[in-house]
Amino acid sequence: GEKAMELLERGLRVKEFELKEKNFSATGNFGFGIDEHIDLGLKYDPSTGIYGMDFYVVIERASFRVSRRKRALAKIGVKHRISPKETMQWFKNKFNGIVISGNQLQEK
Secondary structure: OHHHHHHHHHHHHHOOOEEEHHHEOOOOOEEEEEOOHHHHOOOOOOOOOOOOEEEEEOOOOOOHHHHOOOOOOOOOOHHHOOOHHHHHHHHHHHHOOEEEOHHHHHHO
8 A cells, every 4th residue: 555655766866767678577576676675764773773675566456356366266367467567567566666687787
């Protein structure tokens, strides 16, 4: 919900809204990690120290539940699945993000 989107936005802000192409999976999901949790604006606690955090975002179309429900189970058609390309486009539109391809990494 609202809190999850806020936390995701904070995590992306740490990454400067830049993700690598390899952060996106073949099923249309994406994930990334941050090195220090205090970058999110959380307070530092000496008893726990500094720890990293991984984010993993699962993107689904409406009615995707038919593949997991108990009664009247059905398969999801190929056209109903989300491709990595669609997820990258959603990321660019929603967060005004940048997707870095493998070629751009070699140039730096």
